[in-house]
Amino acid sequence: MTYTSSIGIRVNGEVVEREVEDRLTLADFLRNELRLTGTHLGCEQGSCGACTVLVDGSAIRSCLTFASQLNGAEVTTVEGLASEEDLHPLQSAFLRNDALQCGFCTPGFLLTAAEILSETNDLDEGTIREAISGNICRCTGYQGIIDAIVEVARSGSER
């Protein structure tokens, strides 16, 4: 038996109306239905943070939320960060600071950082370390990621 729900959500500013299977996670919806494959799946049990997206401005695990729960929500994925012309300030800072190597974890870090910077620019390194503690990176050793976020916070350029 297949159960479905109809949802209307906004993804990166665009209205999306679909009939989705109730058990479809937001991550699978974004990747398989909308082909927004920037959202990565690592563990699918909440531990790695690769699948982090913004829902109504809050960073959440898209592997632990069902698309069918999100009628009316506003979702931002990594594809929604850059404008036509420019990278998002966080993306530029990640480039400058060697904050990525393979890039698998990067979308999750960017959206986690985007959430904290949307609340305050008053961030010291300790606060940033704590804020990204839910994201795992196997390549960089984290320091570049922290430096990149500190840089954006100091320049106040995020908002």
Add this chain to the structure above:
Amino acid sequence: MKPAPFHLETPQSLEECVALLAEHGDEAKILAGGQSLVPLMNLRLAQPSVLLDIGGLKALNFVEENEQSFRIGAITRLRDLERDANFAKSQPLLAEALPHIGHTQIRNRTTVGGSIAHADPAAELPAVLLACGGTVKAVGPNGERKISADNFFHSYFSTDLEEDEAIAEIELPRWKPACGWSIQEISRRHGDFALIGIACCVTCDDEGVVTDANAAFFGVGEAPHLVESASSLVGTKADDETLHQVAEATAAELDPPTDIHVSAEYRKHVGGVLARRALSIAYQRATGNIT
């Protein structure tokens, strides 16, 4: 797709949710923040065929203080409590527990009711509820009932809730100015579940003599555990000698398991150390020496 097929229902009230629980029996599960249930479903360790999504029930999203008590609605998200500047003043122990629970992205979704109902023996909130002497308000087909924390947590992931009951809110005593607090835990990495932890409250009179002391451990067995050893602080000024004795008595009293992470001996030893540390901080806060 990861989880087994299910049908998502969105009851419009907790009463409707309870009626659906009664109708579907053990086929149905409440979905609150989903941060414990959905991992279990993705691993197919849980395969409910009906999910009752209560995340949108605004009536259960509140923090309310009156003359007698302090109440928190079941679907209140942990991150909202963290952002509420007054909350830390009203319930400092619970507020201090929040940053220990998972990560910001987890706390954006985790609900107070979900954490209590899930009753992970290593979870912080059940121990806080126990240390504070709180109660759980549950709603079932026959109406409401209140269950004190010391009767609520039975065993691993199992509570006093009946299959057709849901948590509506938790209630904590109003915080007394003469009450100090501390939560201490050891985990492998920040945000991981605790290997062992303690949540405690210590109350003093004007002379700095302890009148009440409660300490609840988590990560020590099948349920959060209120230790008797803390009561020997009563009548003392929590001097070094007393704290040392309490630490030894605590280590002797705890009967934790050995698991893949650490041994029972380790937990007993660290339990004593954490008891001394936490009770000492709580005492100093109670006497106003630190805040």
